Amino acid sequence: MTELSKTETGDEATAKAPSAFLEVRDLKVHFPTDDGIVKSVDGLSFSVEKGKTLAIVGESGSGKSVTSLAVMGLHRLGARGKNVRMSGEIWLNGKELVGASPDEVRRLRGREMAMIFQDPLSAMHPYYKVGDQIVEAYRVHHKVSKKEARKRAVEMLDRVGIPEPAKRVDGYPHEFSGGMRQRAMIAMALVNNPELLIADEPTTALDVTVQAQILDLIRDLQKEFGSAVIMITHDLGVVAEIADDVLVMYGGRCVERGTATEVFEKPQHPYTWGLLGSMPRIDRETSERLTPVKGQPPSLINVPSGCAFHPRCPYADIPADNVSRTVRPELELVGAGHWSACHLSAEDRERIWTEEIAPKL
Amino acid sequence: MSETKKTDTAAKAAVPEQASAPDEREVLLKVENLTKHFPIKKGILRRQVGAVKAVDGIDFEVRKGETLGVVGESGCGKSTMGRVITRLQDPTGGKISFEGQDITRLSTGEMRPLRRDIQMIFQDPYGSLNPRHTIGSIVSAPFRLQGVEPEGGVKKEVQRLLELVGLSPEHYNRYPHEFSGGQRQRIGIARALALKPKLVVADEPVSALDVSIQAQVVNLMDDLQEELGLTYVIIAHDLSVVRHVSDRIAVMYLGKIVELADRNALYEAPMHPYTKALMSAVPVPDTTRRGQKSERILLRGDVPSPIAPPSGCRFHTRCWKATEICRTTEPQLVELKPGQRVACHHPENFADQAPQDTVLLSAAKEASELVPDTVLSGGSQDGTGSEADSRSEAESEAKSEAATGTSAEPEQEQEQEPGSKTEAVAESEAAPEPEAGSEGASDKEQASAAEESGSGAGSASGPEAEAAEPASSPEAAGDPEPVSGSDDAPKSPKPKGE
Incomplete structure (x- = not known):
């Protein structure tokens, strides 16, 4: 991560007006329901610099998408805004977003931060032409004629690699x-040259060959525009491919965070080990069996006490005094720019990783 | 239905x-x-x-x-x-x-x-x-x-x-x-x-x-x-x-x-270019590989429509190895190595099996070593199937003949090429992505290409006889599956490429 994030650990951040381009501090997003409070995000901190890519990894229901929607200010829209409790701070380019008025956030949304959604078919309006939807996104933030905006739309479609953009703009x-739809949506997201791009599972619905094209495209565009990118995914292959930093989420909290190299080569959290062990890998000799994480992801209403991962963790009994079940571990610095929230001692982690986990991957 | x-x-x-x-x-x-x-x-x-x-x-x-x-x-x-x-x-x-x-x-x-x-x-x-x-x-x-x-x-x-x-x-x-x-x-x-x-x-x-x-x-x-x-x-x-x-x-x-x-x-040695591309596109959870982006084969575009699949080899519109033969002749699923069957004219890690290529004979020979001789001599396809095969072969030969015929006129070569290609594609009613160059070619040129291809198909003897010999070899290599143990033995040895 950055110099700034090296000085702060986990949830304890005190300095105002951060130097990082995007900084999220102790973000909490809770949804009160009839069954109880769903703590989708429960104290999350991270930062992203311009030109860098942060990947947020986790299972479904770990709070990845809720985090991204919170950054985009999309939880407070309409009547649904009454049903969400948000706290914490989100600093984008020196502006705080959690306390900002919906109008302020709206001015930023689309212009400074944009989002690519997982399912382009439901994210685009079926009734309007693709070009018109891009034109609208552009004209909201730029006072230009329709003709100019259309020219811009064609230019963007061309930029994302859609053949015959002048024709397809009316499709x-x-x-x-x-x-192609995913490309069109990337064009729409990038039409205002946003400085922060959030991609929520942008390639999950696509075939591997198309996925490779889209990842390449995102990487190229990032180089060209120098944007900060948050990539939300559950595919560790995609993460290794594109991310500079990785944040692993479990049960609404960050359990491990660090540079991609650190997290992939020296993962420190049992959950990260589990994710790596669950994946069949195309680049290695096939092992006889995968080593899945046992059990089910936790309910976000009744998050397990202590370490949220302890019911599924094979090493939960190693730390003394039953701390895994009683005390919630905080993020601790475990390497250069590498944090992990686990009660296991450094020696235990080292031993388990090198002796038990790494050989099986 | x-x-x-x-x-x-x-x-x-x-x-x-x-x-x-x-x-x-x-x-x-x-x-x-x-x-x-x-x-x-x-x-x-x-x-x-x-x-x-x-x-x-x-x-x-x-x-x-x-x-x-x-x-x-x-x-x-x-x-x-x-x-x-x-x-x-x-x-x-x-x-x-x-x-x-x-x-x-x-x-x-x-x-x-x-x-x-x-x-x-x-x-x-x-x-x-x-x-x-x-x-x-x-x-x-x-x-x-x-x-x-x-x-x-x-x-x-x-x-x-x-x-x-x-x-x-x-x-x-x-x-x-x-x-x-x-x-x-x-x-x-x-x-x-x-x-x-x-x-x-x-x-x-x-x-x-x-x-x-x-x-x-x-x-x-x-x-x-x-x-x-x-x-x-x-x-x-x-x-x-x-x-x-x-x-x-x-x-x-x-x-x-x-x-x-x-x-x-x-996974160790994919032979079809599509398999290779597909596998190279799989992201691998290993950050040390990130620098090796060049290994990845990026396929252009999307899968063509199955309503009108491309002529010849269906993968030719996205294949980096495609040649003329791929546009005209459909490759058969052939056992090139024991237990590995591939449908490609230009397979990876193996000699080409396309008819015009000189290496063909050696490839056919290699393939034939893998199977008993009885199968090779026995034609191995019966009835309608082989007829349909030979018919489509004759057609495709006519097309490639047309292509070479038109390119004999040197000054027209550049424009003619796309024109005749379009003909070949149009004839098999498979033009999901018309060749970019075809719009440039004038109607007249297209008409002449059509004429050429028509005459090529009509005058059976000359070009056909030439084409027949190389075309027979891939067929021989094309059916290496032995019949031993199965009772549907070939009915009559039938020379291919007629």
Whole structure:
């Protein structure tokens, strides 16, 4: 991570007006429901610099998408805003977003921060032409004529690699294939040259060949525009491919965070080990069996006490005094720019990783 | 559907069984030249104006106890294939035999006893369980429908099955919504296993699940195979998962199998360019590999429409190795190495098998060494199939002849080339992406190209005779599958390329 984030650990951040481009501090997003409070995000801190990519990894229901929607200010829209409790701070380029008025956030949304959604078919309006939707996104933030905006839309479609952009600009979303639709959505997200791009599972619905194209495209565009990118995914392969930093989420909290190299080569949290062990790998000799994480992801209403991962963790009994079940571990510095929230001692982690986990991967 | 059945002509082509495979296990399921076309109807009369060729002539067999993985991009027909081999949908043509019995045209009633032996696991754990039925009634449905009374009663058996797939027997009276995705998939597996099937076709069994849960289900299927001696056909788009679970793997592209090989052979030395591209695109969780971006083969564009697949080799529109022959002649699925069948004119890690190439003969020879001579001399394809083959060959030769003929005029060469290409494509009614250059070529030039190609096809003797000889060689190499052990021996040795 950055110099700034090296000085702060986990949830304890005190300095105002951070120097990082995007900084999230102790973000909490809770949804009160009839069954209880769903703590989707429960104290999350991270930062992203311009030109860098942060990947947020986790299972479904770990709070990845809720985090991204919180950054985009999309939880407070309409009546649904009444049903969410948000606290913490989100600093984008020196502006605080959690306390900002919806109008302020709206001015930033689309212009300074944009989002690519997982399912382009439902994210685009089926009734409007693709070009018109891009034009609208542009004209909201730029006072230009329709003609100019249209020119810009064609330019963007061309930039994301859609053949015959001048023709396709008048096509409807259903006339585009899955990969093309995802490209069109990237064009829409990038039409205002946003400085922060959030991609929520941008390639999950796509075939590997198209996925490779889209990842390449995102990487190239990032180089060109120098944006900060938050990539939300559950595919560790994609993460290794594209991310500078990785944040592993479990049960609404960060359990491990660090540079991609650190997290992949010296993962420190049993959950990260579990994720790595669950993946069949195409680049290694096939092992006879995968080593899955046993059990089910936790309920976010009744998050397990202590370490949220302890019911599924094979090493929960190693730390003394039953701390795994009673005390919630905080993020601790475990390497250069590498934090992990685990009660296991450094020696135990080292031993388990080198002796038990790494040989099986 | 019945109309398409009638139109099907080449269906009965019997490709000799492959018996020289290293694995001599009994063949459980055999699929020959299977096709499934969905008619497109338009107008008041609902006349058929075309067909989505979802599965367009595939051959493979599944041996007892093995796992065959089927991979391909979305829209390549892999799921349709799965539904057709389980007879959930009727095939348009071809033949499916299960344990030696032809099940292609069995009626619903005749199929019913066989349903015990062939079961399916579906992709969507949310859509495949009736939300108004309890788990007990879902898993016991196969017993009810088949009129089977298991030992110790239905309830006891269902609870045993639930335990087998890692659920608690107390879940008997619960409803599907009370379960998570991974647990639902287990319920689907329990239902599929209820009648002790011989063959289980699993369509994307884990793609809707989280990674950690995915691994649990993969391991479960693995264990059950060992315990119950199951045979799987696993359809998936995730190449890493398929590699993990399969013994042999078929790679599909636009309704055809382009490569069929043992797992290790396929992943270590893929021979079809598409397989290679597909595998290079899989992201690997290893940051040290990040610098090696150049290894990746990026395919351009999308999969062409299966309504009008490209002429010749279907992959030529996206293939970096494509040459003229790929646009005109469809490559046959040929056994180039023991246990590795590939449909490509310019395979990776192997000598080209395209007719114009001089290396052809050596390739054919190598291939022929792998199989008994009797097969090669015996033509090995009978009736309509070979006729259709030779006809399309003659056509394609005419086309390539046209191409070379027109390029004889030097100043027109550049414009003529795309023009004649378009002709070739248009003739086979397969032009999803018209060649970019074709718009530039004037009508007159196109007309002359058409004329040339017409005359080429008309005057049979001259160019045909020339083309006949090289064309015969790939056919010889093209049917290395030996017939030993199968009774559908070739009827008459028939020279190819007429």
